[in-house]
Amino acid sequence: MTNINISRKLRIAIAGLGFGKKIHLEALKESDYLIPTTIYHYKKEKGPSLEKETGLNFYHDWGKLVKSKDIDGIIIATSPESRFKLAKEALENNKHLLLEKPVALTSEEIEELQRISLINNLSVCVDFEYRAVPLFLQTKKIIDENILGKIYLIKLDWLMGSRSDPKRAWNWYSLREKGGGVIGALGTHAFDMLNWFFGESIKVSGKISTSINERSLSNSSKILEVTSEDICIANLEITNYDSALIPCQVSLSSISKNGRGFSLEVYGSEGSLFLSSENQKDYVHGFNLKFSNKEDKTYNLPADPLYNFEKTWSDGRIAPVKRIHNLWAESINNQTPVIPGLSEGLTSQRVCEAIRRSSESGISIKI
Template identity: 50%
Template sequence: MSLQPIGVAVAGLGFGEKVHLPALQANPDLCPVALWHPRQERLDAATAAHGLKGFSDWDALLADPAVEAVIIATPPEPRFALARQALEAGKHLLLEKPIALHADQARELQRLAIARGVSVAVDYEYRAVPLFMQAERLLRAGVIGTPWLVKLDWLMSSRADPSRGWNWYSQASKGGGVIGALGTHAFDMLAWLVGPVASVTALNGVSICKRPDPQGGMAPVDAEDVALIQTRLQWQGSAETSVPAQINLASVARNGRGCWLEIYGSDGSLVLGSANQKDYVHGFELCCSRAGEQPQLIEPDPDLAFATTWSDGRIAPVARLQSWWAESIRSGMPMIPGLAEGVASRLACDQAAQTASGLA
């Protein structure tokens, strides 16, 4: 007997509507049943476009028996309160990242999810991208030996234009800044591929200190747009093998080189990168260099290929991660990446922000 698909509501109509919704529609184990947004006009337009129920009242959404699980893809600031209420209502969750503004909030969500016995996924979608999965296989197989040095440059130009308007991204208190946007991915990526983050120090900067306020005039910016981070990683979780790592993040790098991860080991090196700033999934290449051999481009193993692809490269890995989430809900097995990974990344992000501001 086939199981009925799991009813999922999507909260947030930016990334939620553009990426999560089409990914849901491609998954036979999941079914979008409702949308949530605090602004009624925006909600009405989305519900009309997609033929779904709409809610602007969060309690009413959670009370709907058709809603078994919720994807929270709002801006960072309201995410924690919405997630806590959803967990208290016994709903399974898929959270965008960062999962909360501070590690103590993330830990509270983790405790509550365990108490309620629900599955919580965190959208670290690079874990679902074929070439990243291939890199993980090569590292686990010992192709480059023991890592000696890790370097990640993620230099984007998305906010390099000073005329781009002021919004929540400009405010540290609302979860804005490059550490929350890119650092949360970077720390999870390195923890997954190499090993847990052991320590973090950072030097951050605000390059564009004012932006046009939609209400008129200029508004101050206090969220970092550059972060230079040094850390140590525990190779495969071993405290005896510490790997120095350097992470350079920027959202104001005009003509920036994009995302490039370099791992140098005792027997060779891996370089995984893309200069494509319009699509952060399409465009990656993986190069492996063994000691004494010429560099070789590596293709992902056939079993890692996406079953379905979209012109927007973000949708396919999110769809894959959603399928892992559905499997976790069905089986009761822990979700990876989930709240344990979300807490670890949030801790590292907090350290990066605190050391840079002299609070550590």
């Protein structure tokens, strides 16, 4: 239950015409605490059509947008390369932020955003929306209540086919230096949920690779190199809140045609837990949770009704994003820290960077 002292809805701007317009804007339209007022894109010529389509004010000048007294907070859902610069300027002008992940390209950039937000007493939420999905919350409850006993092994596979077609056009996702790749797309979520469920990753070894090395520009015969990874295999040592070390294996892929989707397996002394979904386009529809006890009896587990959404959409991504919006609004209005925030974003980013270093060096990396 969200506990918000509200005198008026907070006025929100959106930067990003992909996930920002498709998901964040739709969630904002249903919010009791936030109201969308502004949409941003750096191309001025997009203004008339965007204003007509969304009914929002349009800005193409970021400097003017962040200085506007008619905006309380900004959702930044642009490509990763630009997020740090946009977020830094917004924080310097006292705007609360909700950031997509990866939050920035380096942990040093995230630390800089932390510093500015703390100085200016601003709320910065990170859209780790799996923390808001009912069956993920149910999984967290089971783990926290020690129903599995001592955890022996964690295995997380996330095998997607979004980029399995070699004819898919080259774009920013194809460049590692622009924040593209499966680690940024899936790994940031995966390492956040592992930290949330089980504890801190203290040592990693990993291997990343690029299976499809070239792609053509859209509507062009020009072929460009792909530098971002589409496969990541990692072994993690996780220390839980009892200081026990738990081995964890993670496999991430964006080129697994007809892949199994998301699968989390947790094996403990008192039972095993299986959270999975083959639905590759939705955060909610298609997930199921199973528990196997010491007698090897397996049960399907529904989510506690407390965790269910008041409303779901045909696109299930909107409901958990709306729930994250509520956490952000609560933080702003009550002047309290927000989780998930920059601290969680930084923890996830450090694991991502350690895996890259391990892949390059061939050795395990302590975090």
